[in-house]
Amino acid sequence: MRRAKEAGPARQEGGGTQSLQRALAVLRLVASHSGRGIRLADVVERSGLTKPTAHRLLQALEQEGFLAQDVASRLYHLGPEAYVIGTLAGDRYGFRRAALPSLARLAAASEDTAFLTIRRDLHGVCLHREEGSFPIRSYVLQAGDRHPLGVGAGSLAILAALPCDEAEELIERNSEELQARYPGFPPSLLRQRVEEARIEGHAFNPGQLYAGSWAVGVAVMGRNGQCEGALSIAAIENRLQPDRRTYLVRLLQQEVAKLTELQERPAGATNIVAQARRLTAN
Amino acid sequence: MRRAKEAGPARQEGGGTQSLQRALAVLRLVASHSGRGIRLADVVERSGLTKPTAHRLLQALEQEGFLAQDVASRLYHLGPEAYVIGTLAGDRYGFRRAALPSLARLAAASEDTAFLTIRRDLHGVCLHREEGSFPIRSYVLQAGDRHPLGVGAGSLAILAALPCDEAEELIERNSEELQARYPGFPPSLLRQRVEEARIEGHAFNPGQLYAGSWAVGVAVMGRNGQCEGALSIAAIENRLQPDRRTYLVRLLQQEVAKLTELQERPAGATNIVAQARRLTAN
DNA sequence: AAATCAAATCCATATTGTGGACCTTTCCCT
DNA sequence: AGGGAAAGGTCCACAATATGGATTTGATTT
Structure with a gap:
């Protein structure tokens, strides 16, 4: 064509x-x-x-x-x-359902907006956005929005949670798109932010994507050691100064801990094979 | 091609x-x-x-x-x-999420298997299956299975909940598939079952699809008067004799009532238009 | 009523998907 | 182990099918 x-x-x-x-x-x-x-x-x-x-x-x-x-x-x-x-895919990737209560609690406690982001190949996809009660709200990130991994707090948390070589490869593979569509995010900046996120234990986005829209994010790890996604909270600049930022990170970490516990079975492969033998015969 | x-x-x-x-x-x-x-x-x-x-x-x-x-x-x-x-579509059709607790309660109370079915054009699609504790379970209907409207208790409940002329048209449009793939369901039988379901207030499938696998179903109506889907319970024949059947229908009706109440806003068209004007400009 | 913008439709063209035949791997039975 | 069967995967000549510039239809604004 x-x-x-x-x-x-x-x-x-x-x-x-x-x-x-x-x-x-x-x-x-x-x-x-x-x-x-x-x-x-x-x-x-x-x-x-x-x-x-x-x-x-x-x-x-x-x-x-x-x-x-x-x-x-x-x-x-x-x-x-x-x-x-x-809905049917949800039986296999039921991560969002498990995360919704956490998002609700985060939004309620923080009064700001909480997000669930998952990795999808080279990108982070926002799966859900839960608004808090604070009257000034940013609409920078909507459900369904995609950005290269590392762009935005949740997305950055996921990138930082990956093995070093994998993260580096992803930055590399995203470099073209970053250059073309995200002038504020050169690969070098991403590497630095990833480094910081690993040291701090959380991802921080000081209004890098849209000025004034700050956010913090923490990755959620599955029990197989793989990164499942990330929770994040976005707020205006003066609600993300050091003290409050520490508080919000703590909130996020609490919810991540809850999520990690009630992680569901990741659809064991052997089991599936056995079932398939029986069921796909007809 | x-x-x-x-x-x-x-x-x-x-x-x-x-x-x-x-x-x-x-x-x-x-x-x-x-x-x-x-x-x-x-x-x-x-x-x-x-x-x-x-x-x-x-x-x-x-x-x-x-x-x-x-x-x-x-x-x-x-x-x-x-x-x-x-997941993103779920924001528009969040029916399943609302129905899951009902299914869990139905499965627990009846000890049999509870299903959520929705209409998809000419077919009923099973969206969820919640197993009860009773040790004999049928695997006749799985999540994702599709049958022409009227085939199966949930599917039949949906068909019977539609306006007469619409139901008739659907049976007509399905007649070819029914004839080819559902020898036990001639259109004439469907019309009769629909009639019965309307009189009784619930759909009943006495092992018509698979011998021994009986089921009852009740439709869930949205607040716009449209049929949203159906809840149903399947069990083996001797657990669906008249007395117990009446009991199960009552359970279903209770849950349908709960669902009808907490029905969500059906995404009002005017509202969407207004939003779109603002949001799709960028 | 005129003008503007968006949606929907037409149709000649060649780009693209197609499937019979063939190869390779995996699994099972003796 | 060995041999056979079944399933997964691949190749390539062919033409059926998607393509997009141009046009028509419809809605909204001035």
């Missing part, structure tokens, strides 16, 4: 189903506007696809039930099928 | 992205084996696709993160991206 405009040097991973990549990119794009909805024109702009292509993909995804279009506003939203798929 | 084998007379809905349809069908197929995993050969058999095609789609979906393949067993499972999408 004729590549539209941007799109870097060449797709890394071996050739596959390109139209599928496009379609799923559109699906993710709509997902990242979850709750708000997104217009065709915005999809065109953000995906770099042409209008007919974007439109066709949106329509096809809608027909399959993965998207739903509001007839009045013409905005595209995630559809019921996406919900079904995700 | 060359149509493989089966596939009826002609696809009804207007031409779109066929390969996408196939890919999403594969995704749904894997989802329907959530937890268990599915093998390439089974995907080939159940989807009617050829092996290279199925394999390519599975690989592409895996690369995009929507599927994950267990390296040891080669079984395909839903991937983290599916979880992300579904």
